Amino acid sequence: MEFLNSKKGLAIVGVLVGALIATLAFFGNPSNMAVCAACFIRDMAGSLKLHSAAPVQYFRPEIVGFVVGSFLIALATKEFRSTAGSSPMVRFILGFIMMIGALIFLGCPLRMVIRMAAGDLNAWVGLIGLAAGAITGALFLKRGFSLGRETDTGKVSGAVLPIVLVVLLIISVTTTVFAASTEGPGSKHAPVAIALIVALIIGALAQKTRICFVGGIRNLFLMKDFTLLIPIVGIFVAMLVYSIATGNFKPSFDGQPIAHSQHLWNILGLYAVGFGGVLAGGCPLRQMVLAGQGSADAAVTFLGMLVGAAFAHNFGLAGVAASAATDTTAAVAGGPSTAGQIVLVCSIAVLFVIALTNLRRKKVGK
Secondary structure, eight states, X not given: OGGGGSHHHHHHHHHXXXXXXXXXXXXXXXXXXXXXXXXXXXXXXXXXXXXXXXXXXXXXXXXXXXXXXXXXXXXXXXXXXXXXXXXXXXXXXXXXXXXXXXXXXXXXXXXXXXXXXXXXXXXXXHHHHXXXXXXXXHHHHHTTBOOOOOXXXXXXXXXXXXXXXXXXXXXXXXXXXXXXXXXXXXXXXXXXXXXXXXHHHHHHHHHHHTOOHHHHHHHHHHHOXXXXXXXXXXXXXXXXXXXXXXXXXXXXXXXXXXXXXXXXXXXXXXXXXXXXXXXXXXOHXXXXXXXXXXXXXXXXXXXXXXXXXXHHHHTTOSOBOOBOOOSSSOOBOOBOOHHHHHHHHHHHHHHHHHHHHTBOSOOTTO
């Protein structure tokens, strides 16, 4: 297991995870949304009828796989530790805000990398925001930001989310009570068994190697340590090869699937994800992995993301993908609504309030 955290091991893991993501795209997931933590949580919220946006409703087995894969490997390697009590309500808000930012950009940091590898220049613009947000969060960490320490709790507490997700998955495959899209992104998915197996492997690998997109930027800024960025580069390379091999590589701003070119909002959307992710201790994918290894606080952050996804679609805050004109419809520029823009700006202001009010260390000289 130690090899996985060597630079060579991390590179191999990154390429392997990228290949697994490509596998999901090959078997039916949207090609530039083969894995997206934010989009999949949004689809799950729709399947549970927390929102009524018909094109994005499907109970994604991948979410279950990420959490349970982390849970199982943590148990097997005796790293499972049930903890809670580190500002749970603040973490709920951070999860909510990360989801708002991700849905305005139209993707989490993982989908950003996948879009970058497909030539989507809008995603490269979004990277500016993600990096700036992570660096902002890192600056507050340097000044003493802390949400307090987690404390050990009963083992059942840390296992609640994995167990609930497994129960929901069983319900989704044995009944028809959950909503399911007949068109749009929610209707495009790999077979349940393939999606679950692939996600279990990704969840286990992410737990062992601490894959985190905002964490990589944070560590590079604070400690000049690029180790956590190695698997991200590996994912990018693997998906770049897949995009070129399948003819999906198209370097441009326009004509990208499920994307828009409202650059300011792409930047600010991922700024909120980067900033909130550092304050919460990890990006959306990392939060699910942490929840799987026993952190009830990360599970609360996950719930914040789930509610944020429902809120975004119930109130028209999520970004809209750009589309070209057809014989029957006009062109759509895409981007967030005015309400979405206002909520995002307010959300970023809330992040600064959270950061400023949770500084635990006295300033130097005082």
